[in-house]
Amino acid sequence: xxxGQFKFALIDCNNFYASCERVFEPKLEGIPIVVLSNNDxxxxxxxxxxxxxxxxxxxxxxxxxxxxxxxxxxxxxxxYPLYGDMSSRVMSIIxxxxxxxxxxxxxxxxxxxxxxxxxxxxxMQKLRQQVQQWTGIPVCVGMGxxxxxxxxxxxxxxxxxxxxxxxxxxxxxxxxxxxxxxSVDVGDxxxxxxxxxxxxxxxxxxxxxxxxxxxxxxVETLLGVNGxxxxxxxxxxxxxPMECVPPxxxxxxSSRSFGADLTTFNEVNQxxxxxxxxxxxxxxxxxxxxxxxxxxxxxxxxxxxxxxxxLSKTIGFTTPxxxxxVLIPLTAKILKAIYKSGYPFYQGGVMLGxxxxxxxxxxxxxxxxxxxxxxxxxxxxQSNTVRGINxxxxxxxxxxxxxxxxxxxxxxxxxxxxxxxxxxxxxxI
DNA sequence: TCTGGGGTCCTAGGACCC
DNA sequence: TCTGGGGTCCTAGGACCC
Numbered sequence: 001x002x003x004g005q006f007k008f009a010l011i012d013c014n015n016f017y018a019s020c021e022r023v024f025e026p027k028l029e030g031i032p033i034v035v036l037s038n039n040d041x042x043x044x045x046x047x048x049x050x051x052x053x054x055x056x057x058x059x060x061x062x063x064x065x066x067x068x069x070x071x072x073x074x075x076x077x078x079x080y081p082l083y084g085d086m087s088s089r090v091m092s093i094i095x096x097x098x099x100x101x102x103x104x105x106x107x108x109x110x111x112x113x114x115x116x117x118x119x120x121x122x123x124m125q126k127l128r129q130q131v132q133q134w135t136g137i138p139v140c141v142g143m144g145x146x147x148x149x150x151x152x153x154x155x156x157x158x159x160x161x162x163x164x165x166x167x168x169x170x171x172x173x174x175x176x177x178x179x180x181x182x183s184v185d186v187g188d189x190x191x192x193x194x195x196x197x198x199x200x201x202x203x204x205x206x207x208x209x210x211x212x213x214x215x216x217x218x219v220e221t222l223l224g225v226n227g228x229x230x231x232x233x234x235x236x237x238x239x240x241p242m243e244c245v246p247p248x249x250x251x252x253x254s255s256r257s258f259g260a261d262l263t264t265f266n267e268v269n270q271x272x273x274x275x276x277x278x279x280x281x282x283x284x285x286x287x288x289x290x291x292x293x294x295x296x297x298x299x300x301x302x303x304x305x306x307x308x309x310x311l312s313k314t315i316g317f318t319t320p321x322x323x324x325x326v327l328i329p330l331t332a333k334i335l336k337a338i339y340k341s342g343y344p345f346y347q348g349g350v351m352l353g354x355x356x357x358x359x360x361x362x363x364x365x366x367x368x369x370x371x372x373x374x375x376x377x378x379x380x381x382q383s384n385t386v387r388g389i390n391x392x393x394x395x396x397x398x399x400x401x402x403x404x405x406x407x408x409x410x411x412x413x414x415x416x417x418x419x420x421x422x423x424x425x426x427x428x429i
Numbered sequence: 430t431c432t433g434g435g436g437t438c439c440t441a442g443g444a445c446c447c
Numbered sequence: 448t449c450t451g452g453g454g455t456c457c458t459a460g461g462a463c464c465c
Contacts, residue, residue: 060432104465190464226439252435254434
């Protein structure tokens with residue numbers, strides 16, 4: 001931990017999902033857009049025009065539907081294949097501007113710039129123009145000697161056009177910096193969420209300057225080590241390093257709100273079969289194996305008048321599993337064990353935990369079961385074949401339990417074409 | 430009527446060991 | 448009957464992020 005040794009830049013795409021939609025429909029330029037979550041449930045992205053009309057982040061869509069119609073807001077279902085592909089294009093351009101890049105999220109990337117022989121403001125202006133020109137996505141850049149500071153700087157870059165999208169917070173004189181902190185709610189700092197903000201408010205800490213000045217011991221008792229780190233970073237001491245190599249993932253979750261309340265075992269089962277297949281595909285794509293499987297289903301947390309219930313069970317394995325012929329039937333078995341009839345199930349999913357690098361070591365205590373191992377081996381080959389076919393002919397072979405009414409499928413009424421990832425949906429000119 | 434999905438890390442408490 | 452101190456590992460729940 002030392003002061004002023006680093007120079008972090010946070011590059012953040014402006015209203016990323018909305019901007020992606022605009023790239024392929026330029027007539028939406030200047031028009032308010034919102035993008036909805038899965039199942040067309042909540043608003044998860046807004047163009048500036050939509051923000052100006054008062055659409056809040058995360059509101060249920062049905063609460064703003066009237067406003068959307070009245071004000072001519074264009075509504076889109078989320079289109080992750082498109083956003084993911086646009087993201088990798090943006091990230092790859094950004095990577096040319098420093099040897100040290102951390103891809104932090106689908107629309108954000110850190111660069112570490114200390115020691116680069118450039119005028120950094122100009123360097124980042126160039127980056128900004130190139131991303132805009134090559135992908136059509138507008139980005140803003142915040143710079144500072146810590147990650148928390150670069151996040152804060154990014155906010156300034158976004159909100160004050162006079163900086164032309166690039167702002168370096170380290171250039172502020174101390175008094176101006178304090179003034180800036182005073183104007184930022186403590187809950188708006190990166191790493192201070194709603195719960196922590198509430199705790200801080202209770203002892204009279206409301207804005208970031210209050211927090212900056214607060215006693216470090218009090219911060220640590222109240223918020224733990226994370227809160228302490230945020231405060232240190234605010235003071236210019238870097239505690240959060242660049243993570244250029246993405247850490248190996250620890251779990252894979254596949255879950256969904258169903259499009260409707262599911263009231264029979266078969267409906268729930270069918271939904272979960274599709275989810276476990278998705279999870280297993282991901283597992284295989286990452287060449288990982290899993291040592292635990294959790295299955296859960298729950299009723300809606302929003303309907304206060306109806307009975308609420310959350311059912312879940314986790315099974316651990318001594319031998320890591322990686323194969324759909326094991327995991328899919330096991331999911332059905334677990335579901336059977338936890339399922340209770342008479343509840344309207346609204347959401348469910350599976351989690352694969354304790355992920356390990358793919359390694360087919362046999363269970364030491366399984367020596368008596370050579371016959372079963374034989375079966376396992378042949379079913380493994382079979383699964384590989386099935387996977388191959390499904391890869392080529394997109395999901396043409398399924399378990400019988402996966403096929404059914406599709407009643408559970410999420411709504412996506414307003415989805416735009418997957419322009420860049422599906423041949424049938426290419427942009428037509 | 431209609432409220433997302435996918436992650437990570439930290440902490441506290443229990444079980445267990447010497 | 449008296450009954451310490453220190454450590455690890457696991458898990459569940461909470462908080463945070465986008």
